[in-house]
Amino acid sequence: MPDSPRFAPLHPRRIFAAAVCLVAVAGLALAAWVGVRAALAQGHLLQARTALSAMPSTVDASATAAEALRVVAVDTSAARALTADPVWGFAERLPWVGPQLSAVSDTAAAVDDAVTALAPLARASAGLSAGALRPVDGVVDVSPLTAMAPAAADAATALREAADRVAGIDRTPLLGRVAKNVSRAGDLLGSAADTADVLRRTTALLPAMLGADRQRSTLVLFQNNAEWRSLGGVVGAVAQLDTAQGRMTLTAQASSADFAATAGTPVAALPDDVQSIYDTRPARFLQNTTQVPDFSVGAPLAREMWRRAHGTTVDSVIALDPVTLSYLLRATGPVRLPSGDELSADDAVALLLQESYRRYPDPREQDAFFQSASAAVFQALADGDVDPEALVEAVTRAARERRLLVWNADAAEQAILDGSTLQGALPAADARRGTFGVYLNDGTGSKMDTYLHPVVETAWCTADTASLHVELRNDAPDPDSLPPYVTGDGEYGVPPGDALTGVYIYLPPGAELLERRTSSDGAPPGFAGGVHDGREVVKWSAQVAPGQTARLDLRVRLTTPELAAVATPTRDPDEIPRPGPCRFSA
Incomplete structure (x- = not known):
């Protein structure tokens, strides 16, 4: 009896074709599954972001904020669940598409953790209003702040961990849209972490400084x-x-x-x-x-x-x-x-x-x-x-x-203030950011610095060299129109109207000074130096007459990927360090 056609052996080509079809179907199913869940997760995250952006920021609206967070938590939890199933986890191991999916799931988890951490803080502050912190007959009721302290500390820790998790996501392999959304989430979490950190410090320290426990x-x-x-x-x-x-x-x-x-x-x-x-x-x-x-x-x-x-x-x-x-x-x-x-x-x-x-x-x-x-x-x-x-x-x-x-x-x-600007400390030693310190000190024995205007600029010159530009401009009027107490009246050897300034420049830790240049319309500059807390210090003394300007440029070797500067605060809030051009040729 002849064999039935249905029992005929399969040709290898048919086996290969069937396998290809199965892989294609599986791939399509996988893509459909992941794609649908990604779209749904994105929708939930967008809804959460919209709700957070619309959330009232005033203290008086803390009860409203608590309710809004409960709504937001539904969306962030859903987005997290949609990006955490086994199929999604398998797809994260695939080339090219895997990093995109990992970035989305990591971001969704971090945002959900942040919202979850904010909920207890919102509940703790639900009865707090801005009016409650207003002094009454000279007395501030600090008990609401004291009660918030534990929740504020927990929220600050959780938000910082969430922000650091998103900040640590490698953006290199990400598509433009994915990278943009991850960056937006990172900025939002970073800002929230900073705010929570301020609240943590405030609730921990302010009651004590207001005498909650003793005079x-x-x-x-x-x-x-x-x-x-x-x-x-x-x-x-x-x-x-x-x-x-x-x-x-x-x-x-x-x-x-x-x-x-x-x-x-x-x-x-x-x-x-x-x-x-x-x-x-x-x-x-x-x-x-x-x-x-x-x-x-x-x-x-x-x-x-x-x-x-x-x-x-x-x-x-x-x-x-x-x-x-x-x-x-x-x-x-x-x-x-x-x-x-x-x-x-x-x-x-x-x-x-x-x-x-x-x-x-x-x-x-x-x-x-x-x-x-x-x-x-x-x-x-x-x-x-x-x-x-x-x-x-x-x-x-x-x-x-x-x-x-x-x-x-x-x-x-x-120690509660560690790392904050309130401590007035030297720039932090940071492996990521090299920070110059530019500190101004009057040497005239006068009040002329109200007419003196500094410019501080930093720039990269090459991959491992940076420049610092410091400029001092004296825009004082005719010295004869100013009181002797303002000009110093030449008491310390500086002509009335001139301003003598000692500029103490702290180089970033590990920086190597390569070159310095000066230009001045007035007296020749003087230099001194030293080391403070492991930082090389360059002291520049510049004497500037009304209408004149003195300039200093330093070039240093620096290996940190970022560059910054801090400077003495002046009467003008706009006189702050800023990026500028490199003043040295390559």
């Missing part, structure tokens, strides 16, 4: 940007602020002239590397406690000077400047001074750094005017006549611009 004393240093020091300006007026159970009291005020008795010998020994660059002046004169560009060095010196002069050992030291006062005035509104002046956000800097010197030739009268201005702003804050949202923005901006500095004698409390 606290804080020394406030008012820096004068018209006479530069590394951290902002000379310390002219000082005040002691006492707090207990949230009640703030301005206990005492003084002028730098009141510390003349302590100016003879150092109040403490300076580290050898600091003393080799700045001598002992920061430890002898209150005005110079902000000369070292590390507030952890100068703040304890000011604390000891205050103890010797007034008998009180304070727990903390804060430094701020007239620009910070102008920011705070946007929250309080104009305040009336004993002189009859109305101090507002728009005129505070000009009134304090220029007009006051025309009115009051006696430095003690100038300091008294500063004290009255700071006391009036403090009283407005203590009275609670303040816009809380504007106050948060004022403090945040001042901290970002390094105008607001904080030091706590308690090491554990100070």
Whole structure:
């Protein structure tokens, strides 16, 4: 009996064709499965992003935010589930398409983790409003902040981990659209992590500084940007602020002239590397406690000077400047001074750094005017006549611009500020970013720096060499039109109207100085140097007459992939370091 055709052996070509068909069908099924789930996941993530963007940002809307997060969590959880099944995981191992899918699933998981971490914080702050933080009869109720502290700490940790996870995704193999979405998610998570970190620090430290557990004393240093020091300006007026159970009291005020008795010998020994660059002046004169560009060095010196002069050992030291006062005035509104002046956000800097010197030739009268201005702003804050949202923005901006500095004698409390600009520390040693420090110090013995304008620019010259450009321009009017106290009147050998500046340039750790060039319309520049905390320091002394400009260019060898600079904050918030052209030929 002949064999039935259905039992005939299959030809190899048929086997191969069948296999190809099966692979094709499986591939199509896999592509369809992954494609559909990717589209659905993308839809959920877009909905979540839209909802987050529309979420109210004010503290008063925290209850609304908590509800919005619950809605967002549904979408982020769905996106995570859609990109975490076994089929998707198998596809992640495929060439080319695998990295795209891995990036999507990793991003979805990180976003979901972030939203999950925010939920407890939203619940903890649901009863908190901006009005609840406003002082009532001079008292701030810090209990809501204290209650939020654990949730804020957990959220900050989780958000930073999520942000770092997305930041670590390799963008190289990603398609344009995928790379763009990953970058957007990374930016969103990074911003959220930064905000959560600020909240963590605030809820951990502010209640203690407001005397939640015991009475606290804080020394406030008012820096004068018209006479530069590394951290902002000379310390002219000082005040002691006492707090207990949230009640703030301005206990005492003084002028730098009141510390003349302590100016003879150092109040403490300076580290050898600091003393080799700045001598002992920061430890002898209150005005110079902000000369070292590390507030952890100068703040304890000011604390000891205050103890010797007034008998009180304070727990903390804060430094701020007239620009910070102008920011705070946007929250309080104009305040009336004993002189009859109305101090507002728009005129505070000009009134304090220029007009006051025309009115009051006696430095003690100038300091008294500063004290009255700071006391009036403090009283407005203590009275609670303040816009809380504007106050948060004022403090945040001042901290970002390094105008607001904080030091706590308690090491554990100070550690809460680690890595923040509030510490006024030297630029962090970072394997990824090489950061120059450019610190300005008046050498004229005058208030001419209100007319001096710096430019700081950084640039890459080659793959491993970078340049720093520093420029000082003097736009002072005719010196004869200025009070002698402003010009210095030649008391320290500098002609009236000229400005002598010592510029201390801290090279990034590991940088090698290759070349320096100067050009100046005035006196030839002078150079000195040293090493501070392992960083090479180049001191450039430039004397600039009205209408003239001095310039310095440095070229260094540097191996970090990124480049940055920080500089002394001046009276003009726009005078900040920026990218620029390389000033050296290849």
